[in-house]
Amino acid sequence: MDKFCIEVIAATANPQQVVWAAMHQDYSENLVWNSRENWPNEQRCGELIVKHLLAGDRGHYGPTEHPQITFNVGYFPHSMMQQVRTHRVGVSFDVQCLTGSAEVTFVNCNGETSEKLNKTIGELYELWTNGEKVVLQRSSHGRNGELPGSYHCDCKKRIRRMRLRVLNEETGLFENGHIKDVISSGIQPAYRVKLEDGKTLDCTVNHRLFTSKGWQTMGDAVGLVTSADGSVVNMTKPCFVMCNGVKEIEFAHTYKPIQQLQNWQSKPKPIGNKLRAHPVKVVSVEYLGEQMTYDLEVEGQWHNFVANGMVVHNSFRYTGQRIINVAEGKQDVEEVFYLRPVGKYTNRQGKRYFYSEEQRASDLQWCLEACKHYQKRIEEGLSEEHARGLIPFDARQHFVLSCNLRSLLHLLDLRWKKDAQLEAQKFCELLYIHFEQWTPAVAQWYHENRAKKAKLSP
Template sequence: MDNFFRVEVISQTPNPQQVIYAALHQDYSDTFVYDERDHFPSEEECGEIIIKRLLAGGRGHYGPMEHPQIVFNCGYFPHSVMQQARTHRVGVSFDCQSFRYTGKGIARLGLELKLALSKYQNLTDCLQNSPELKDHLERTIYLRPVGKYRDRQGKSYKYAEDDLLDDLVECARLVINYSNKLESGLSEEHARGLLPFDYRQHFVVSFNVRSLMHFLDMRAPANAQLEIQQMCKLILPHFLRWTPAIASWYLSHRYTRAKLAP
């Protein structure tokens, strides 16, 4: 997994399994369930009730799970991940870092690279002899790690250290060009078109329990892009801590199985 990818929780509904319990209980109760809130089953017991009444045996009653919300801050993911993630809009909201306004960090990196070029013969030497500069570049522009991969037709190939270095050098040239264009007066929204496609972006995304499972259904299976699979893996520990009974059931019955999303 890429060393820079991050998923952190900004906020979440407390006692989410009790909230779902209250919703399903109201469906079948002629009482005003708010008045019973001090006598609700425990969070753990509510989780067991949800599995039994809503999920087990293929029941698929997902409606009550639309009430609790969790908000994630996702960081350092390539632009291609954001493109895929934002296609899931039902019960999901996104706010994404815009490079119309946030290109100053990349411009500074361009200046650092130009300064390094005054000390070394070429960009290859710069990156090979300056680990901090190489780290800064890899934190800014995403390239897949060295390793073995398969294309969409199943053909295997190797991405070697030399390949990565060559591609980092090309990315460095584009970052320097971006910095030069800003200096010449281009706007950030104009100059960003000159950057490598997979510059890293941060975004905030909110899910309810149902839409979170839908997202994982669609983007965790092995046929999804590797980077968004890794995003799903980083989401899972938060899901398990937040709604342990539901998340455990999900892992056992749906996760990576490419079932039709609820």
């Protein structure tokens, strides 16, 4: 469980004051805002919430629904994710995505791009979902017999044929790919990444960027530290994002002067002007607030595309590349799959057993063989959705979780009880650390009265 991590992306500032205001307004005839300068401070509001709202299980917990908090969660097993999602109320789960302003790079048949060819991901979603608006004059009819007037024409086929600039991650040269799907991912906290050369990209904290160190989430790449309201406090790591590069001539092989006749070979031919990705330093990250976000699903071997000149990961949809990376020895098995540590265990039915070092080593080998089997089926033409049924269930998952204070209490009640899945208990333990920092008085009351007691949420 050493890889498990949870960080706060954004949270309502002064949450206990917010709850106190909502609670006070329920019983006050006057507008609470008019006397805000006389409000109790955050600590005192927490004490009043406990005394007048939470203590004694009075049952009127609506005011706790106003403060919101968003977490970035990493490296938990899939089975834990399934447990956490069960019986949840008011908890939202999401993965990586970009804001609608991100400009996606397309190229012509010569590999050249232009402003006319490029479109924002928001425009692509509108065209993909609603089609292209067409106006027919009185004297014309549509190709399918549409009468003159205004209507929307489906253009998914045309978008699929457009040449998308993607990066060959082995050679570092840009190639062409194609869009498979365009998805809306809803409203999420967004950040603006600015590079040394002036490029900017608006994305979520867990969107993966192709950096000089490989694929990393934006937050991990820059070592992002944020305050409770989501604003950026500091970047603790230097980061270089791979971007649209410079042209260079690539030769099929190295040409050497002919010394002997038997060594003669035809003169190598240039394979054309190729664009190579190059690293550019990140200079700042700025919090933008909640924004509508979108994802692309990319066909082909390389699951990436160029947005605002930066190489970003194929968003949202499962690609299985990390499974193939394990099969090829490019990624460690335990970075992709979770296995419990060696030790003694018992379940809620009372079954007791010891998970040995030998068993764990054998299970790790089984995970590796499953990855190789997965790779074989992909090479044989199976879709990723089909082949992923062959891999071990507990692949690690990264996700963003958003909830209000009341939903957070409900989640802890369900999954921090003593007979819950061990990984779910660890998840709640890490959640509680941030809960205590965010609303200390409420968290203390919860720990003393409800934590690990399997009570239903207030």
